Amino acid sequence: MSGLHGWKLWALVMVAVIAATCAPLLAQNNYQVQIMFQIALFAGLGLAWNLVGGYAGQLSLGHVAFFGVGSYGFALLTRLSVPNWVAVFLAAIAATTLAVIIGVIVFRLRGPYFTLATIAVAEVLRLTARNLDFTGGATGLDTPALFHGRTFWKMFYFAVMGLAVVAFLVNLWVARSRFGYRLMAIREDEDTASAVGIDPARKKLQALLISAFLTGVGGALYASAFQYIVPDDVLHIDRSVQMAIIAMLGGAGTLVGPILGAVLLISASELFKNQFHEAQLLIYGILIVAVVLFLPEGIVGGIKQLWNWLRKKKKPMALEAASG
């Protein structure tokens, strides 16, 4: 897909958006629309994570911090009678502000230290939210719904679809801009990147800010759709793992990867939920191990490899020898 240019690319994007917009028409009941909502939401979150984890190559397992701040920000702001949609925006700004603070701490660290620090920050937030009165403690807070009535889930689906489309366009921009090339240079080799004049800490922070804003919007929409938030859900490390594995499964650092990952993972875990109840996270564990062992570039990477292999096979031997 990243090979496409000009009108072909835009045509494909338009077709995909129209198809996704029409998808709820096929749903037979609200439950199915709700699953679509989750798929679109997590496609958006996976794409947001992709900016930091995919293009910049920084394994963040603390993205739930931005999600949670989005959720809590929305819940608390609406309590102060801020209009709902303004609250969504302000909650995302709060998540972005948090990203500045986190970024300053964590981006000086590398490899496992970075990942550990992102987890620690998210856990501090979860435990603090559990212990403070104004965040409702362990029982959490009520949140107002942005939409009402019969089309409730459809409207929410369109809202998160909007988020996913914006997140996709941001990914598209990153994949083709000077900013994105710099991020990828940092991913490949941070020392070399800084030797050619890239400021890695600054670029990574910029990617984190965009990612945090999108994740914050996702958190606010999630909170509003379920009308109730608890710290052990919206700030739990399992959600961070979920965002990461969605992008990784599809293919981190690719455009379609996170979307593909969300479709597969959410439908799979929905099937698993009915079968294994509490142990539905087992599928995450198995998928993570399988992806690392067999599909390190994700599904998109796997397909690319298969494609290249097939093309090579078609080539006559002599030609290959000449070109190789």
Next chain:
Amino acid sequence: MTDFFQACSDGLLTGALYALIGMGLALIFGVMRIVNFAHGAFLMAGMYATWLFFEKFHINPYIGFIPAGILLFFFGYVVYLLFILPVRDRSDFMQILMTTGIGLILVDSAQLKFGADYHYTNIPLKGAAFHLGQVSINKASLLSFVIAAALIIALRSFVVRSRTGQALRAIAQNRDVAPLVGINVTKIQGFSFGLGIAAAGVAGALLLPPLYLFPTVGDDYTLKAFVIVVLGGMGSIEGAAFGGLLLGITESLTSRYWGQQWALIVDFILFLLVLSLKPSGIFGRQRA
């Protein structure tokens, strides 16, 4: 003042178990440069193993830690061969994902096998205490402290004195040269992974009597193990021992003066402070 001494003594007793957990993680990190994000899950596995020995064969946890430790050692060795070896030379990113995945599989398998119910192991020793001045010391905690301390000393002298320990340190210092002097890197790494997992498992066994047992019980300990190891300087097993004691005392003091719910928050804030101010750890020299 009695309060302060009581908190310190409680903290020291738990701290020895933390030290054991941290040493396991430090050993694995030192020899493999792999951060084991499944450490708490292995601790949980050790707890369930000990609990099963207790339920089925009526083995007291303070003896049951021995078979549990041996079991976890072999389990760790197998996990190394099947899952860690293939990612040994891959990026941090992939290694972290791998151990995270292993952790999730362990926790959810426990969930599937044993359910989410809480289990409680009742042994008479738990209620017994004696007094040292005005400080009261629980006999069960003291016993687990003594066992943990003995194992910590044994582990340290093993790493420093034995031939296997030397090979292990050689790999930690330079993995590329180690095979040239005749060290079987895969075997030694598998051995140290097993040993590190066994340390976590034994700590789990010793934590069984004072805690409730449930599948996600180990989750906090993964993070605590990181805190311990970072406090002591990543990869240094002596540092991890000090880090464990320090964390135990910090937690105990926080619980006493601010309330138990803040203990873990203080852990993480301490962790972030050390990471951003002195990443080589409080006791650590700069390594690698």
